[in-house]
Amino acid sequence: xxxxxxTTLTVLGIVLLGSFxxxxxxxDSRLEQAANFYQKGEKATTIIERSQAFNQALxxxxxxxxxxxxxxxxxALYYNIGNTYFQLGEYPRAILYYHRAQALxxxxxxxxxxxxxxxxxxxxxKGSQTNGLGNFFVFNSLLSIPERIQIFFGLCVLFFxxxxxxxxxxxxxxRIGAIVCGIALSLVSLSLIYTYYFSPIKAIIVRPVEMxxxxxxxxxxxxxxxxxxxxxxxxxxxxxxxxxxxxxxPKGELGFVPQSTIExx
Amino acid sequence: MVKSLILLFLSMMxxxxxxxxxxxxxxxxxxxxxxxxxxGSVSITHNYQDKIDLASFRLGxxxxxxxxxKDVPFSSENATVxxxxxxxxxxxxxxxxxxxxxxxxxxDKNYQSFMSSxxxxxxxxxxxxxxxNSTPVNSAPAPSSPVEPSLRLTAGIEGATSIYPGQRTxxxxxxxxxxxxxxxxxxLPLLDAQGLIKIGEKEFHDYAEGGVSVSEISQExxxxxxxxxxxxxxxxxxxxxxxDASGKHxxxxxxxxxxxxxxxxxxxxxxxxxxxxxxxxxxxxKFQFSVDLIGDKxxxxxxxxxxxxxxxxxxxxxIKQVPLPxxxxxxxxxxxxxxxxxxxxxxxKDNTKKAIVQLSPLTAKIEEIPSLEFAYFNPETTSYTVxxxxxxxxxxxxxxxxxxxxxxxxxxxxxxxxxxxNVTPTRTPSxxxxxxxxxxxxxxxxxxxxxxxxxxxWWALLIFPLGIALFIFQYTLHQSILLQRSRGVVETSATxxxxxxxxxxxxxxxxxxxxxxxxxxxxxxxxxxxxEIANSELPEQGIAGEIRAFLFELDEDRFxxxxxxxxxxxxxxxxxxxxxNYGDHLK
Numbered sequence: 001x002x003x004x005x006x007t008t009l010t011v012l013g014i015v016l017l018g019s020f021x022x023x024x025x026x027x028d029s030r031l032e033q034a035a036n037f038y039q040k041g042e043k044a045t046t047i048i049e050r051s052q053a054f055n056q057a058l059x060x061x062x063x064x065x066x067x068x069x070x071x072x073x074x075x076a077l078y079y080n081i082g083n084t085y086f087q088l089g090e091y092p093r094a095i096l097y098y099h100r101a102q103a104l105x106x107x108x109x110x111x112x113x114x115x116x117x118x119x120x121x122x123x124x125x126k127g128s129q130t131n132g133l134g135n136f137f138v139f140n141s142l143l144s145i146p147e148r149i150q151i152f153f154g155l156c157v158l159f160f161x162x163x164x165x166x167x168x169x170x171x172x173x174x175r176i177g178a179i180v181c182g183i184a185l186s187l188v189s190l191s192l193i194y195t196y197y198f199s200p201i202k203a204i205i206v207r208p209v210e211m212x213x214x215x216x217x218x219x220x221x222x223x224x225x226x227x228x229x230x231x232x233x234x235x236x237x238x239x240x241x242x243x244x245x246x247x248x249x250p251k252g253e254l255g256f257v258p259q260s261t262i263e264x265x
Numbered sequence: 266m267v268k269s270l271i272l273l274f275l276s277m278m279x280x281x282x283x284x285x286x287x288x289x290x291x292x293x294x295x296x297x298x299x300x301x302x303x304x305g306s307v308s309i310t311h312n313y314q315d316k317i318d319l320a321s322f323r324l325g326x327x328x329x330x331x332x333x334x335k336d337v338p339f340s341s342e343n344a345t346v347x348x349x350x351x352x353x354x355x356x357x358x359x360x361x362x363x364x365x366x367x368x369x370x371x372x373d374k375n376y377q378s379f380m381s382s383x384x385x386x387x388x389x390x391x392x393x394x395x396x397x398n399s400t401p402v403n404s405a406p407a408p409s410s411p412v413e414p415s416l417r418l419t420a421g422i423e424g425a426t427s428i429y430p431g432q433r434t435x436x437x438x439x440x441x442x443x444x445x446x447x448x449x450x451x452x453l454p455l456l457d458a459q460g461l462i463k464i465g466e467k468e469f470h471d472y473a474e475g476g477v478s479v480s481e482i483s484q485e486x487x488x489x490x491x492x493x494x495x496x497x498x499x500x501x502x503x504x505x506x507x508x509d510a511s512g513k514h515x516x517x518x519x520x521x522x523x524x525x526x527x528x529x530x531x532x533x534x535x536x537x538x539x540x541x542x543x544x545x546x547x548x549x550x551k552f553q554f555s556v557d558l559i560g561d562k563x564x565x566x567x568x569x570x571x572x573x574x575x576x577x578x579x580x581x582x583x584i585k586q587v588p589l590p591x592x593x594x595x596x597x598x599x600x601x602x603x604x605x606x607x608x609x610x611x612x613x614k615d616n617t618k619k620a621i622v623q624l625s626p627l628t629a630k631i632e633e634i635p636s637l638e639f640a641y642f643n644p645e646t647t648s649y650t651v652x653x654x655x656x657x658x659x660x661x662x663x664x665x666x667x668x669x670x671x672x673x674x675x676x677x678x679x680x681x682x683x684x685x686x687n688v689t690p691t692r693t694p695s696x697x698x699x700x701x702x703x704x705x706x707x708x709x710x711x712x713x714x715x716x717x718x719x720x721x722x723w724w725a726l727l728i729f730p731l732g733i734a735l736f737i738f739q740y741t742l743h744q745s746i747l748l749q750r751s752r753g754v755v756e757t758s759a760t761x762x763x764x765x766x767x768x769x770x771x772x773x774x775x776x777x778x779x780x781x782x783x784x785x786x787x788x789x790x791x792x793x794x795x796x797e798i799a800n801s802e803l804p805e806q807g808i809a810g811e812i813r814a815f816l817f818e819l820d821e822d823r824f825x826x827x828x829x830x831x832x833x834x835x836x837x838x839x840x841x842x843x844x845x846n847y848g849d850h851l852k
Contacts, residue, residue, distance in 0.1 A: 031710045038707050047627070047699045064715055072717035076708040083707050089603075114704050146721030153720040153728050160732035164739045192726075208608040217489055218462040226608045 034060035038080070041087060051088065058084040072146040075104030079111060091118050092229035096204040099232070099265040104144045122230040125250060137191040145195060148188055155185040201235040202265045203247070209262075211255030215244035222255040235264065288315070290376045292367040294383035300356040303385065307331060307350045307367050307378070313338070315372035317348055324352075325365030357385045361415045361441055361477060363525075377426065380419045382441045382477065414444035414505035415477075418523040420455055420497065423483065427531040429644050431548035431586065433464060433487045434530065440480040440501065446521070447514055450502035455484065455528060460494050462487040464583070487583070488532035497527030535642055541651045543595065544640035545588050552587075553577040554639040556654035559621065563660045566629045567700065569605060570659075576639065577617040584618045590639045592622055597635030603627055629663035758786035758843055765839075770832040776823060779839055783812045786843050808845050815842060 034057045041053035061081045070077055082097035098115045105111060119125075143151070162178035208229050211222040227233070233247040236254075244256045289310040297303030309317060313336070322329040331350040338346045354364075361384050368377040419441070424434035436455040456467060464485040471480050505518035535544075559571040572592075578584045589611075593604050605623035612619045634657040642649050708714070720728075765778035784796040784803075792809050800820075803813040815838060822830050 028712060028715065031712070031715075035707065035709060042702050042705065044699060050699045068715040070715055070717055072722040074714055074718060076710055076714040080707040080710065083704055086704055087702070117704065146718040149723065149725050150718065150721050153725045156728045156732050160736050163736050167736075167740050167743050196723075218458060218460075218486075228608065 028064065030060045030064055034064070034080070038084060041084075054084055054087045058088065072149070073104060074146075075101040075108075075111075075144075078104065079108075082111075082114065086114065086118060091122050092204060092206045094118050095122075095124075095230045095232075096206060096263055096265065099202070099204060103265060104146065106142060106144055118230070122228060124228060124230050137187075137194060140191055140195065140199075145192075148192055148195075152185065152188045152192060155181050155188060159185055203233055203235050203245075203262045204265060205229050205231045205233060205257070205261060206263050207261045209257045211247070211249075211253065211257055212244075213255060215239045215246075215256045219256070222253055227257065232265075233262070235262070288312075288371050288374070288376050290367060290369055290371075290378040292364060292378040293381050294354065294364055297354070297357070297362075297383055297385045299359045299385055302356055303354040303383070305352050305354060305364070306334070307352065307369070309348045309350070309369060309371060309376075310345065311348065311371050312344045313346045314344060318370040321368070321370035321375070322350070322352075323368045329367060359385050361417050361443070363417055363419050363441075366421060379423060379437075380421045380439075382417060382419065382439070382474070382479075384477065414446060414518045414521065415442060416446050416501065416503055416521040416523050417441040418499060418501045418525050420453075420499045420525045420528050422528060422530060425644075426529070427533055428488045429533050429535060429548055429642060430488045430490055431546055431642075432644050433485055433583065435483050435485050436496075436528070436530075437481060437483040438499065440482075441474075441477050442480075442503075443477055444505045444518075445507070446503045447506050447516075448501060448503040449520065450500060450522070452498075452500040453482070454496040454499060456482065458484060458486045458496075460489065460492065461530070461532075462489055486530075487586070488530075491532050491534035493529060493531050495527045495529045498524050499528075500524045536647060539649055541638070541640040541649055543590060543638035543651065544642065544649060545591060547587050547639070547641040548644060549578050549582050549587070549641055550643055550645060551579050552582075552639070552641050552650075552652065554637075554652040554654060556634070556637050556657065558634065558657045558659065562658065563662060564626055565662050567625050567627070569623045569625045572622045572624060572634065574609075574620045574622060574637070575617060576620075580616055582616055584616050585613050587618055589618075589620050589622070590637055592624065592637065595635070595637055598624075601627055601631055602634075626659075626661045629661045631659065631661045633658045756785070758782045758789055761785055762839060762843060766836065771830065776819070779819070779835070780816055783816065783839065783842060787812060808842070811845075812842055815839075 037053045037057035037060065041050050041057060044050035044053055058081065061077065061084060065077060065081065068077075078097045078101035082094045082101055085091070085094035085097060095115065095118055098111055098118065102108065102111045102115065139148075159178055159181035162174050162181060166174040166178060205227050206229055208226040210225075211227055212219045213222055227249065231249065233249050236246045236248060238245050238259070239256075243259050245259055245262055246254070246256055247262070248254050287310075290307065292305060292307045294303050294305040307322070311317070319331065319333070320328075322331050329352055331352045334349040334351050336346045336348050361382060364381045364383055366377045366380050368375055370376075417440070419439040421437055422434055423437045425432070426434070428434050436458065438453055438455060464487055468483045469480070470483070471478070473479065500522065502520055502522040504516045504520050506514040507517050509515050535546075553576070555575045557573045557575070559573050561570075564570045574589055574592075576584065576587055576589075578587065589609060592598055592602075602624045605625075609620045609622045611621075636656045637654045638651055639654075640649055640651045759782075761778050761782035765775050765782060768775045768778060780800070781796060784793070784798060787793045787803070787809055788796050790808070792807070793803070800813060800816045803809050803816075805813060819835065822828050
């Protein structure tokens, strides 16, 4: 009986792992097409050619994003989308995708440089840094969420591995290893809990919009100025209908903007 | 000569003003006494050419029968007249009442009066009694007579009841009250104006009207999108009070409440007929529109320059809300000019909005900034007006000579749309060399770049409960093995039987070992869980039943006096029982 269960589980595991590897390794012709269109756009000798090529590349990249939605991927797709938006002069959306790419590749200097360029073009200040409890987790700005989850996974394997081996063959080194892993695991866990539940939700204004004092066009405007497209803001809450978002600007101004003018990073 | 010109000008102004007088409807009750029919009048100020439909008179939602009294012309030289009509209302008890709005069709539109209050006085005294008492009927009450507390609410729209998006009107509440009233409940949905834009703060105005105190609360609103917006019913409740020695309000009357039905405001959609392409929601009676170039008229190709857009409205126009014309989409701009990504700066001064838009020419062939269009809708005439600015001549200096390695393909139909201006480019701007690439290169994506990282998504956190479960399993397994080890080595049925054979026949140890060997054999055959069990607890079926019977028989032989025991036979029987197959007990 035991041997049947073990065999079944082993076969199931192999099938699942094989499917996963097959899925990951499965090629998508749109990747190559998009890259070709992008290169064509870079080499274009007229505005119309460039515009057409970059638009075709963008269309394919956005299709890939909608199809795969790699929010815990390596950010390469978002970087490419950001670049394509940049080439088309859609700077606010370029900022949005650069931020998404940067969240997945926080140590990538190229993304930071591109973000600076596009911020300068829109005459925007750099977004506010993490504050409050966020400063406690210094590694949050160095490690992306997928990386922290991977570290959590690895630490879990080590921690429980040490505990289990120590159960059968008790050694003091194993216990010390388990304690060290346990402490590191606790820190990473707290960091992930903070990120998931308490970290501010950042968003990008994608269309210039006037901030209102309450959720509705009938309410007074805050300051009477337009919020620039591309500005990074913090979302505090949404109305029950979801049509309006309460935000705070980098200058600390509170107000409401329509949901259609803003996109979460 | 000058005087006569001034007079002529003034007379023309008066003429124009009188011709543009709005239709106004006012209604009120002239006299009303208890249990007698009250007489009311409706005055309509209108152009004499506009026909008044007698059948269209309504008091609130009910038809109203009116009698024409007279037309009063403003003067013999203009067309404005005031038509006066009389109507009657049934007798009522003394008190304060609200006269609903009177609606009437003048020309091809409906107009309505504002709601008003009136008081029904005590019965008119007869001439005889009047003569006898020689007291005026409408004399003020004696100072000592107490004021009867009363509270009435009216709600309405001061202005148009049908507006267009962007047009304004005013919601008004009136509180009519006598005595000192403290309000306990106020439900005033008009002031919330859900679905409309509130303009400014609420306005409060207190005054007295025929011995009745009136508080007016108004809120100006603006339509956003077409639809029918109903507000109400509105309700106020309060009670009359006196202030006692400690300064507290002591109620002196039961709660008085007043409720008014819902008020409906209609926001009409803009007519589609004759709607210009450049119309983007501006509404008003009259605007002036101009565009000017800020700075030098010589511009380098691709460099930003500023365009000033000036829109002036009539006094009272909400110029701040007037949207700018969409420069990007105007004829002659798309493809020839590029608009800055920065929003235009706007400045409001008096009734003028001045916006500065930044844009850059995409080609050196442009010779002028094309005419810009600004369209608005006049709600009074229900018509659109399009204003156009003058084209501004400019000179665009080429930044660099275009270097096209390949021959230029012929432009398609879409690309060859010419601007409205005098530009006569040999090549459309879209065929010009683009700006150098500022950010180069992208990642060469692989299929793995489209997926979440391995063990990088939130699902990977499930490793933690799995790890706990695995650890508990391993720990339990380890503990059970330790426990088993601590119990020592378990003897088999064969070794026990062998020990029994080695011991002397008839001894207590012999019988104990025989019993243990038989029970252990049952354990080995998975019939019973443990050999530590009494004979009587053994199952009665199958091989266990046979061993049970054998053991009882053995005990009987052993403890019965004078019975001879054949140990050879016993040993053979035990051996036979020990060697019986596992399935035998089931037979």
